[in-house]
Amino acid sequence: MARLFLAISLPANIKEQLKGIQEDLAQSRAQVRWVRPEGIHLTIKFLGEVPEEKISEIISQIEKVLQKLKPGKLHFKIKGLGVFPNPRSPRVVWAGLEGDLATLARLKRQIEEAFVPLGFPMETRAFVPHLTLGRIKSSKRRQALMEKINTYQEKEWSLPEPIEVEELVLYESKLHPEGAIYIPRKRFPL
Known part of the structure; x- marks a missing residue:
């Protein structure tokens, strides 16, 4: 069994800048488990535990979707910080994206539909x-964290560098006490 997900990886310089944002937000001393910068990515589809013999079918379906859709390179910019599910009871701190979001949404929908016959629900x-x-x-110092996030929202924060996405990556996630390690299993050029 392999714990798999399909994602877009980010360039090292973008991850380094996001690390700086994490460090700034961490000054709130809120109880947050920060994602290791090398592990920050944009998830397209989380597959969970998959038998090894099913991985070739998954790869084939991804290739079919990309051949049909032909999305080409995707361009994004990181803009805005927020929380899920809402500011009153935040559980996840995130950075937003702008750019080729319509193409990304079509790609996501096509991947979702292609995986249904393989037993993965939409x-x-x-x-x-x-x-x-x-x-x-925990809720400890959560208000201080939200105040920090609000300062980014007020100044409409964004990273100046655009991101050009040239591939999707099928990752295997290996869980460790210090956090998950992501191992590329297959790269798919766009």
């Missing part, structure tokens, strides 16, 4: 492209 929640920066563990 995601019922609306697709909100985001980068998870941290998971809030």
Whole structure:
């Protein structure tokens, strides 16, 4: 069995800048488990535990979707910080995206539909492209964290560098006490 997900990886310089944002937010001393910067990514589809013999079918379906859709390179910019599910009871701190979101949504929908025959249910929640920066563990100092996030929202924060996405990556996630390690299993050029 392999714990798999399909995602868009980010360039190292973008991850480094997001690390700086995490460090700034961490000054709130809120109880947040921050995602290791090297692990920040944009999830397209979480598959969970998959038998090894099913992985070739998954790869084939992804290739079919990309051949049919031909999305080409995707361009994004990281803009805005927020929380899920809402500011009153936040559980996840995220950075938002702007750019080729319509193409990304079509790609996501096509992937979802292609995986149904393989036994993976369609995601019922609306697709909100985001980068998870941290998971809030308790309400301790949560207000201080929200005040920090609000300062970014007030100045309409964004990273100046655009991101050009040239591939999707099928990752295997290996869980460790210090956090998950993501191992690329297959890369799919766009």
